[in-house]
Amino acid sequence: MAVKPDFSLRNTGFGNGGMRGAMLTALLAGTALAPIPAFAQEVEAEAEAQTPAPVVPDTQVIRSIAVAGAQRLEPQTILSYIKMRPGDVYTAAAADAALKELYATELFSDVKIREEAGNVVIQVTESPIINRIILEGNKRLKDDKILPEIKLAPRQIYTRSKVRADVNRIIELYKRQGRFAATVEPKAVQLDQNRVDIVFEIKEGPKSKVRQINIIGNENFSDGELRGEMLTKQTGFLSFIKGGTSYDPDKLAFDQQKLRQFYLTEGYADFRVVSAVAELTPDKEDFIITYVVEEGDRYKFGDVSVDSEIRDFDSERLTSNLPMDTGDWYNAKMVEDTIEGLSETIGAFGYAFASVEPEYKRNKEDLTMDVNFRIGNAPRVYVESIDINGNTLTQDKVIRREFRLTEGDAFNSLQVKRSTARINSLGYFQENFEVGQEQGSAPDRIKLVANVEEKATGELQLSAGFSSLESFILQGSIQQRNFRGRGQTVGLSLNYSRYSKSAQVSFTEPYMFDSNISFGADIYRRDYNSFNYFRNDRNNTYENSTTGFSLRAGTPLSEYMTLIGRYTLNLEDVTLGDRYFSDLDGDGDVECNVFQAGRYLCDAVGKRTSSIIGTSLVYDSLNNRIRPSRGERIVGNLDFAGLGGDVKYARARLNAAKYFQVLGNFVFSVQGEGGYIKSLQDRNRPGVDDVRLTDRFFLGEPEMRGFDIRGIGPRVVRKPVTDGVVNEDRDQWRDDALGGKMYYRARAELEIPLGAGARELGLRPSIFADVGAVFGLKDPVVNNIYSEATYNEAGEPILDSQGNAVTILSTRPVDGQGNENTLRFVEEYLGDTPKPRVAVGVGVSWNSPFGPLRLDFSRVLLKEDGDDPKTFSFNVGTQF
Numbered sequence: 062m063a064v065k066p067d068f069s070l071r072n073t074g075f076g077n078g079g080m081r082g083a084m085l086t087a088l089l090a091g092t093a094l095a096p097i098p099a100f101a102q103e104v105e106a107e108a109e110a111q112t113p114a115p116v117v118p119d120t121q122v123i124r125s126i127a128v129a130g131a132q133r134l135e136p137q138t139i140l141s142y143i144k145m146r147p148g149d150v151y152t153a154a155a156a157d158a159a160l161k162e163l164y165a166t167e168l169f170s171d172v173k174i175r176e177e178a179g180n181v182v183i184q185v186t187e188s189p190i191i192n193r194i195i196l197e198g199n200k201r202l203k204d205d206k207i208l209p210e211i212k213l214a215p216r217q218i219y220t221r222s223k224v225r226a227d228v229n230r231i232i233e234l235y236k237r238q239g240r241f242a243a244t245v246e247p248k249a250v251q252l253d254q255n256r257v258d259i260v261f262e263i264k265e266g267p268k269s270k271v272r273q274i275n276i277i278g279n280e281n282f283s284d285g286e287l288r289g290e291m292l293t294k295q296t297g298f299l300s301f302i303k304g305g306t307s308y309d310p311d312k313l314a315f316d317q318q319k320l321r322q323f324y325l326t327e328g329y330a331d332f333r334v335v336s337a338v339a340e341l342t343p344d345k346e347d348f349i350i351t352y353v354v355e356e357g358d359r360y361k362f363g364d365v366s367v368d369s370e371i372r373d374f375d376s377e378r379l380t381s382n383l384p385m386d387t388g389d390w391y392n393a394k395m396v397e398d399t400i401e402g403l404s405e406t407i408g409a410f411g412y413a414f415a416s417v418e419p420e421y422k423r424n425k426e427d428l429t430m431d432v433n434f435r436i437g438n439a440p441r442v443y444v445e446s447i448d449i450n451g452n453t454l455t456q457d458k459v460i461r462r463e464f465r466l467t468e469g470d471a472f473n474s475l476q477v478k479r480s481t482a483r484i485n486s487l488g489y490f491q492e493n494f495e496v497g498q499e500q501g502s503a504p505d506r507i508k509l510v511a512n513v514e515e516k517a518t519g520e521l522q523l524s525a526g527f528s529s530l531e532s533f534i535l536q537g538s539i540q541q542r543n544f545r546g547r548g549q550t551v552g553l554s555l556n557y558s559r560y561s562k563s564a565q566v567s568f569t570e571p572y573m574f575d576s577n578i579s580f581g582a583d584i585y586r587r588d589y590n591s592f593n594y595f596r597n598d599r600n601n602t603y604e605n606s607t608t609g610f611s612l613r614a615g616t617p618l619s620e621y622m623t624l625i626g627r628y629t630l631n632l633e634d635v636t637l638g639d640r641y642f643s644d645l646d647g648d649g650d651v652e653c654n655v656f657q658a659g660r661y662l663c664d665a666v667g668k669r670t671s672s673i674i675g676t677s678l679v680y681d682s683l684n685n686r687i688r689p690s691r692g693e694r695i696v697g698n699l700d701f702a703g704l705g706g707d708v709k710y711a712r713a714r715l716n717a718a719k720y721f722q723v724l725g726n727f728v729f730s731v732q733g734e735g736g737y738i739k740s741l742q743d744r745n746r747p748g749v750d751d752v753r754l755t756d757r758f759f760l761g762e763p764e765m766r767g768f769d770i771r772g773i774g775p776r777v778v779r780k781p782v783t784d785g786v787v788n789e790d791r792d793q794w795r796d797d798a799l800g801g802k803m804y805y806r807a808r809a810e811l812e813i814p815l816g817a818g819a820r821e822l823g824l825r826p827s828i829f830a831d832v833g834a835v836f837g838l839k840d841p842v843v844n845n846i847y848s849e850a851t852y853n854e855a856g857e858p859i860l861d862s863q864g865n866a867v868t869i870l871s872t873r874p875v876d877g878q879g880n881e882n883t884l885r886f887v888e889e890y891l892g893d894t895p896k897p898r899v900a901v902g903v904g905v906s907w908n909s910p911f912g913p914l915r916l917d918f919s920r921v922l923l924k925e926d927g928d929d930p931k932t933f934s935f936n937v938g939t940q941f
Contacts, residue, residue: 121151124179132187132255134168139185142166151176159183167220189219189257198263202234210234219249219257228261235265239307242266242345270296270306272347278335278354282327290323291316293350308348313337317352324356325393330423330430331357360391363422363429367403370438373410379403383434391430403434408474413498413507415439442472444509445501451513452546455489459548460511462572463487464496465620472507479620484511486686489518489543518543548572563587579615579625605665605755606634615679625677630706633755635665664746665754669707675700683720690728693719702741702756709741710756726814734764735805737837750802750839757800760835762931764806767831767900767919771798772929774835775893779886787887795886796929799838801893806833826905831919832897841890891927899923900930 125147128136143159145151156174163172163185171186193215196204211227213219228245235243243266250258274295276284288295293316296306317334324332335353342349364387367379384402385395396419403417415437422431446468449460463483465476481496490513497510519541538554550569556562565585573580589605609631617623676699683692695717703709714736721729736758740751761772779795781788788794810829902919921930 121176122179123147123149123151123176123181126181126183128183128185130185130187133190134187139163139183143183145181151179151181167222168218187255189251189255191215191217191219192252192256192258195258195260196263197260199265201238201240201265207231207234213259219259224259231261231263239268239309240266241269241308241341241348267346269308269341269345270347271308271350272296272342273349275349275351276354277351279356281329281356281359282323287320287323290319292319296347308339308350310339313339313350320352320354322393325391326395328359328361328390328392329356330360330391330393331355333357358428360423360428360430362387362389362391363424363427363431365432365434367434367436369436371407371412371415371436374407374436379434379436385432396432399434403436405474405478407436408472408477411441411443411471411473412439413442413472413474414500414504440505442501442505442507444468444470444472445503445506447509447511449511449513452515454515454546455513455543455548456546458575459487459489459543459546460484460513462575464509466509477509480509482684484513485684487543487548488686489516489548490514491516561587561589573614577617579613581613583611585609585611604634604636606636607755608632609671615677621680621682623679623681625679627675627677629671629673629675631671631673632668633671634668635755664749669753670705671702671708671756672704672706673700673702674704689720689730690722691720693717708753708756710738710752711741712736712738712756728812730808730810730812732808732810733806735803737803739802749841752802754800757802757838758804758835759798759800760804760806760833761929762934765831765833765898765900766829766902766904766917766934767921767930767932768898768924769929769931771800772931773833773892773898774801774804775799775838776891776927777841778889778891778927780889781886796927799841801835802837803895804833804835805895806831808832824905824907826903828901828903830899830901832899834895834897836893836895838893840893889927892925894925896925897923898925898928 123145126140126145128139131139143162145155145159149155156176159174160172163169163183168188169185170188173184175182175184191213194208194211194213196207199207210230212230213223213227217223224247228247231245232243235241244264246262246264248260248262250260252258271293272295274284274288274291274293276287279287293309293312294306314337317337320334321332333355335355337350337352339348339350341347362385365380365383365385367376367383369376369379384399385392400417400419404415407415407417416439418435418437420433420435422433424431444466447461447464447466449457452460464480465483466473466480477496477498481494484490484496485492485494494511494513497512499508499510501507520539522538522540523536535558536554536556538552540550540552540554542550544551548571550567550571552565552567554563554565554567556564563586565583567581567583569579569581571579585608587605587607609629611627611629613625613627615623615625678697680693680695683689683694696715698712698714698716700712701710702712714734716732716734718730718732723729738752738756738758742751744751758774759771760774761768761770765773776799777795777797779797781793808829808831810827812825812827815824815826899922900919901922902917904915904917907914907916917934919932919934921928924930
């Protein structure tokens with residue numbers, strides 16, 4: 062008799078792009094892939110293969126039991142799985158029971174039992190051994206994410222139930238990724254020695270999006286207002302920026318809480334979400350979510366009070382300072398903020414574990430909500446210990462010295478908050494770090510715990526730009542802000558362009574000799590080449606080389622204010638090539654050739670030493686110095702040059718910035734800056750300002766976006782004259798930026814938070830407006846330049862681009878041969894005005910695969926003649 066049980070797979074999830082069963086198929090040559098037969102086909106085939114057990118006399122006694130077909134298993138092992146034994150009576154029921162027992166082991170793909178004259182033979186076909194598991198088509202989930210989740214593995218016994226379970230597991234993994242249309246089709250490769258390769262062919266499908274969000278029952282707020290409160294968003298235009306369009310069951314539950322919070326903030330204390338249903342569309346690509354809500358009545362605040370059990374706090378005084386008044390619309394968020402504020406006030410006096418519990422009384426008759434804030438009694442708490450965990454590189458003392466509390470101090474929640482801000486400002490650890498609080502060994506003891514997660518503190522920055530003056534500009538810097546885990550900053554920067562080069566090495570120790578005094582030093586070399594145009598050729602005119610060093614030391618005056626002193630020594634050398642010196646007047650005296658080098662820049666030629674002593678007063682309450690979102694920073698600088706050296710001046714500067722968090726996660730900042738420099742020596746040169754060119758203020762990129770480097774302020778523009786016509790092509794002008802003795806600059810910027818999709822890409826856009834000006838020079842006079850008539854050969858007056866008559870300036874021959882003028886030009890002194898220059902624009906920071914990238918697009922709204930606008934700039938860098 063041969064009986065085969067039903068061994069098919071049911072409801073495997075293979076269908077509609079997958080398979081309904083998983084049965085090993087014999088394949089030619091052992092290499093071709095074949096699908097495991099479908100459920101219906103398998104049942105039909107098994108029904109045809111089954112033969113009824115032969116009718117035997119009930120009194121037939123089993124004389125022997127033999128096993129045939131076994132390869133890996135011993136016959137005695139196989140017989141141990143069944144209850145049938147020699148001497149038993151052989152019946153159809155006993156044979157069926159033996160078949161079920163053998164199939165239950167999942168060691169056999171086929172079993173047959175036959176009996177002749179009491180001799181029973183069990184014919185088995187052993188289940189194959191898995192050779193390897195192969196995944197195909199998986200791009201979104203790599204092998205290392207799938208293989209650990211499935212149960213099948215090489216050298217295991219192959220069974221169809223395990224295949225079915227693993228298919229379901231893989232599909233579940235894709236559902237967690239929001240891919241509900243994913244299908245998995247298992248296939249098998251028959252190998253020799255009864256081995257198989259199992260292949261899972263995966264069709265991942267697209268992410269299932271939220272096509273539509275329906276809200277039923279809302280009468281006081283529109284669907285759009287409520288959708289705006291949700292984390293889940295509908296698909297639509299710019300969905301990739303908004304993010305949150307993928308379906309996630311966890312987000313569905315979170316959005317219900319968001320709706321409740323919104324309504325509670327608006328006074329609807331009885332609001333509830335009746336149901337929230339997500340339906341998958343037939344194509345399995347989108348979801349339609351439907352919320353049914355009950356808004357209920359709107360409440361106002363009734364009686365609000367504070368009841369304190371701590372004797373140090375007067376209940377009536379606390380009540381008078383509550384932010385809500387009777388008659389105001391009920392606002393659950395205001396209640397939460399009040400609890401936080403009371404807890405912080407109590408914590409500032411050392412009561413770390415005092416609880417603030419709100420007691421509500423809902424009055425249905427007049428729709429008011431009474432709230433009583435009960436402050437429970439608690440002992441004053443002291444800091445037992447400060448524990449620091451997670452710092453593998455950073456030394457403990459670097460973190461510990463930022464705490465505003467020490468062991469044994471009375472607990473103070475404001476000081477804990479300040480400690481958190483200071484540690485965040487280091488920039489060494491994860492964002493949104495918080496100092497934890499744990500119960501100490503006694504009720505009046507508390508442990509402060511800093512569980513830090515270190516991040517990269519090295520920065521490699523590369524930036525590139527294009528300047529109409531200097532062509533391509535390359536800048537690079539490398540900086541380690543936590544050198545050897547000691548909190549020290551070491552940096553090297555290099556800048557290169559066609560006409561400027563610089564190198565600087567810097568070092569900062571924030572706590573010199575573990576004292577509360579900071580120390581820093583910079584050594585630098587800066588080379589700047591001036592140039593002009595002679596017709597169409599750009600020529601170098603002079604080189605300004607500055608070699609120097611700066612030392613600085615600072616000490617805190619209070620928690621937020623620091624006094625810094627510094628000393629700077631600069632050796633400057635402004636030189637010109639020999640070809641820029643000539644006998645302009647023919648009197649034998651060689652002097653700077655103002656026609657090629659620029660008559661206002663010749664004044665800077667020579668060597669000089671600047672010895673500068675200065676001080677800064679810094680007020681800093683920023684919550685994060687790297688990327689602040691709240692707080693302010695004010696810096697006042699005063700410098701005096703003249704403690705030795707050749708230069709004497711006094712210079713004052715003031716810089717202030719304030720950051721606000723507005724409209725949720727938007728960060729708005731305003732910055733202002735200004736400065737003035739006054740010479741302390743009289744140079745007695747008509748038309749030449751007493752403040753040297755190299756000591757003046759300059760304004761442009763990067764301080765003011767929308768303008769080129771030194772693109773704002775006083776300048777001399779020389780326009781060539783050819784055949785009596787002034788050349789108005791800006792590329793042919795000679796433009797000498799002269800700087801100014803006074804300047805101001807202001808900026809307003811709004812950083813815009815984006816959705817989850819954009820945050821994953823690291824995009825942080827902003828809009829900005831910059832305003833500023835530099836001015837205040839003594840008007841220059843014409844020296845060593847000869848005036849010509851303002852008429853051309855036809856006797857017509859020569860006009861500039863505005864239609865004004867101009868005076869032509871020219872050089873005189875120097876070779877004594879009577880040659881005519883070698884160069885004719887007109888000069889204009891422009892830009893010396895305090896009138897504001899204004900630029901607006903948009904910028905975006907992107908954590909690109911090759912490093913942080915910053916793009917800025919600007920449009921100039923206000924400018925003056927001679928200013929040099931610039932529309933686009935970018936820079937790129939990386940961290941290590």
